[in-house]
Structure formats: C-alpha cells, structure tokens
Amino acid sequence: MTTNDDMLDGAVPEPLDEASPSERAHARTFADIVDKAITGRAPAAMSADDRALLEVATVIRAANGQAELSAQRQRSIVEDALRQAVGDRNTTTSGSIGVIPLSSRRKVAPWAIAGASMLVAAAAMLALWLRAPGSEIVHREETAQVPTSWTSRPADPLVGPIAPEHAGEASERIDYLFADRLDGYRERRLSGRGGVQ
Amino acid sequence: MKSKSVIGVIIGVVLLSAGMFLAGRASVPADRAVTEVTRIKEPTDVIDESLMLALGQAKNFHRKAKVYLSDGKLDDAAAAVRQILSLAFPKGAPEADDVRLDARALLAKILISKGQVDEAMRVVDEGLASSQRESFFTANLYTVRGEIREVRANNLDAEDPSKTKSAPERRLAIEDYDKSIQINERLQKQLMEKR
Numbered sequence: 001m002t003t004n005d006d007m008l009d010g011a012v013p014e015p016l017d018e019a020s021p022s023e024r025a026h027a028r029t030f031a032d033i034v035d036k037a038i039t040g041r042a043p044a045a046m047s048a049d050d051r052a053l054l055e056v057a058t059v060i061r062a063a064n065g066q067a068e069l070s071a072q073r074q075r076s077i078v079e080d081a082l083r084q085a086v087g088d089r090n091t092t093t094s095g096s097i098g099v100i101p102l103s104s105r106r107k108v109a110p111w112a113i114a115g116a117s118m119l120v121a122a123a124a125m126l127a128l129w130l131r132a133p134g135s136e137i138v139h140r141e142e143t144a145q146v147p148t149s150w151t152s153r154p155a156d157p158l159v160g161p162i163a164p165e166h167a168g169e170a171s172e173r174i175d176y177l178f179a180d181r182l183d184g185y186r187e188r189r190l191s192g193r194g195g196v197q
Numbered sequence: 198m199k200s201k202s203v204i205g206v207i208i209g210v211v212l213l214s215a216g217m218f219l220a221g222r223a224s225v226p227a228d229r230a231v232t233e234v235t236r237i238k239e240p241t242d243v244i245d246e247s248l249m250l251a252l253g254q255a256k257n258f259h260r261k262a263k264v265y266l267s268d269g270k271l272d273d274a275a276a277a278v279r280q281i282l283s284l285a286f287p288k289g290a291p292e293a294d295d296v297r298l299d300a301r302a303l304l305a306k307i308l309i310s311k312g313q314v315d316e317a318m319r320v321v322d323e324g325l326a327s328s329q330r331e332s333f334f335t336a337n338l339y340t341v342r343g344e345i346r347e348v349r350a351n352n353l354d355a356e357d358p359s360k361t362k363s364a365p366e367r368r369l370a371i372e373d374y375d376k377s378i379q380i381n382e383r384l385q386k387q388l389m390e391k392r
Contacts, residue, residue, distance in 0.1 A: 117211075135232050137233075137234055138231055138233045138234065140233060140234070140236065142235055142236070142237055143238055144238065144240065146239070146243060150244060151242045152242045152287065152289075152291060153292075154292075154294075154295060155295040155296075155332075155333075156332050156384055157391075159295075160333060161381040161384070161385060162337040164340050164344075167302055167306065167337050167340050167344070168307075170299040170302060171262070174259050174296060174299065177252065178249075178253060181249060181292070184244045185244040185249050188244060
C-alpha cells in the first residue's frame with residue numbers, strides 16, 4: 001500500500017488499519033475546521049478537499065437535526081423579522097438571517113391596478129353621464145300663415161284698370177294704397193298674436 | 198400584506214369590470230326622447246314699418262306735387278315726383294314697382310305739359326324697362342306712352358300738314374294703346390279667376 005496525502009484521490013485504507021501519523025494530524029486539523037464552522041468562525045482559506053469535506057459534514061449535521069437554533073435565538077430572529085415587517089428600521093438583524101423584503105414593484109402593483117381600474121370606471125361613468133339619454137330637443141321652423149291683407153302684395157286688385165283719363169291721378173291711387181296697407185299693418189300689429197295667425 | 202394585495206386586486210378587477218360594462222352601455226345608442234319645438238316665424242312679406250314709411254313718403258311727395266301743380270309750378274311738381282322714384286322700399290315689395298310706375302306716369306304727364314316730350318318718353322321707357330311684371334300700372338304707362346306719341350304726331354303735323362311724318366308715330370301710339378288694353382284684359386281675367 002502506498003501512502004498518499006491526498007485523501008480523496010489516494011487509495012482507501014483497510015478498515016482495521018492503524019491510522020498513520022499524517023492521517024491523525026489531518027483529522028485533528030479538519031476537526032478544528034468543523035468546530036469553527038459550527039460556531040460560525042469558519043476559516044476563510046482552506047484547501048478544496050477540506051472545503052468539500054466541510055460541506056458534507058455540515059449537510060450530515062443538519063440532516064441529523066443538530067443544526068437547530070436555540071429557543072432564544074429563534075425568538076430573537078422572529079422578533080427582528082416582525083419588527084422589519086412593520087417598518088422598524090432600528091432593529092438589529094439576528095445573525096445572517098433576516099426578513100427578505102418584498103420588492104417595491106410587488107408592493108405597488110395591487111394598488112396600481114386598483115387605481116387604474118378606478119380611473120377606467122370613473123371615465124366610463126363620466127362617458128355614460130355625458131351620453132346619458134335625455135330629452136333631445138329638435139327645433140323646427142315654420143312660417144306662419146297670415147291673412148293676405150297683412151302681406152305686401154301688388155296693388156292691382158285694389159286699384160283695378162286705370163282709365164286713360166285718370167292716368168295722371170297717381171296721388172289718389174297712392175292715398176288709396178296707403179290707406180289699405182295701413183289697415184293691414186294695424187291689424188297685424190294690434191292683433192296681439194305677434195303677427196302669427 | 199398578502200391579504201391587502203388580494204383585496205386591492207379584487208377591487209381593481211371589480212371596478213374594471215364595472216367600467217367596461219358601463220363603457221359598453223355608453224357606446225350603445227339608447228332611445229332618446231325627442232321633443233320637437235316648432236318656432237313659428239312671420240312671413241318675410243308682411244307689411245312692416247319700412248313699407249309703411251316708404252308708402253307714407255310717396256303719399257306726401259304726391260301731395261306736395263299736387264299743391265305745386267295747383268299753383269302751376271310744374272318744375273317743382275316734377276321735382277317732387279322724381280323724389281318718389283328714389284324712395285327705398287323693402288326688397289321685393291310689389292308696391293315699390295307699382296308706386297314708381299305710377300309716379301313715372303304722372304311725371305311724364307307733367308313733362309308733356311312742360312313741352313318736354315322727349316324727356317317724358319325717356320321717363321316712360323325707363324319705367325317700362327325696369328318693370329318686373331305686368332300690372333295695371335304698366336298698362337297705364339303704355340297708355341301714357343301712347344299719349345306722348347300722339348303729342349309727337351301732333352307736333353309733326355304742325356311741321357308737315359300732309360301728316361306723312363306723323364303717321365308712323367300715330368301707328369306706334371295705337372300699338373301702345375293696344376298693349377295697354379291687352380295687359381288690362383289679361384290682368385282682369387286673372388283677377389276674375391282668382392275670385
């Protein structure tokens with residue numbers, strides 16, 4: 001059997017073989033590392049083999065249930081988490097475990113949705129109110145029917161044919177025409193119907 | 198925190214649904230109650246103040262001319278009658294045409310009295326040219342034009358007793374009288390039919 005310092009790559013010793021001095025020294029060194037890791041003082045630098053063994057040891061320890069925190073430690077962590085949840089920033093985090101805060105996007109999203117929805121609803125209600133069915137007023141204009149005597153019209157029916165001997169009697173005809181139109185004008189103005197029949 | 202988010206989302210969804218529902222309803226034209234308001238307006242051809250004012254002024258100018266004529270002041274009478282021709286009547290008023298044609302007939306008569314036969318003919322011709330329609334006043338103006346032609350013919354007779362020169366003028370005078378008669382007949386027939 002050949003001795004090899006590389007424990008992972010070397011030959012595997014027989015179960016009943018006596019441990020070599022180098023193995024004992026290596027075991028003590030590794031035991032120290034494990035002890036320090038358990039108390040949270042793991043050395044920053046170690047060999048790749050030791051790191052791999054340390055991870056395995058940690059997993060085995062956790063699997064055996066020996067990694068539980070003490071009751072006091074658990075309460076401290078829980079209280080710190082609750083304080084952070086209610087916004088108390090003066091809390092001291094207990095160890096490396098803290099409350100992972102929600103991202104700001106996740107905090108704002110529900111309220112943003114609610115706000116946007118309210119805006120949409122308000123806009124819809126406004127549109128409904130503006131377009132609400134009401135009484136539509138249609139304006140129509142009609143021309144009133146008025147008596148002929150109220151209207152401006154040719155004077156022929158009033159004057160009749162003008163005889164040659166009366167050709168120059170325009171003064172008499174204008175008197176007659178004026179009197180007739182004045183009658184119609186007065187009738188319209190004094191009818192009290194605003195000129196509408 | 199989680200329950201708040203859920204409530205917010207639920208409220209949002211409810212409001213969004215309500216908004217979409219209402220918007221949908223708003224986009225559908227609903228039955229509207231239609232109220233018709235009819236405004237009765239006066240006809241535009243009623244006798245109004247402006248027509249009465251124009252007629253009143255024409256009446257006064259005629260009265261003035263009559264007084265001048267009774268005093269033998271033919272120039273003043275003619276000037277008074279000429280003012281009637283420039284009176285402003287309401288647009289489209291049939292009385293305007295009638296009053297102006299009648300004034301031209303009187304003016305032509307005054308001018309004939311003054312011996313201004315050609316001027317009288319010009320006044321009558323202008324009136325007939327501007328006439329918008331046939332009327333008893335148009336017919337009267339043709340009658341006056343016939344008279345003017347008779348005066349012209351008589352004046353020609355004084356120059357030429359053989360009446361060779363005056364014959365065409367007399368023929369034209371007869372044509373004018375005929376036109377006057379025809380217009381009068383047509384209008385009388387129309388008036389009778391309307392009754």
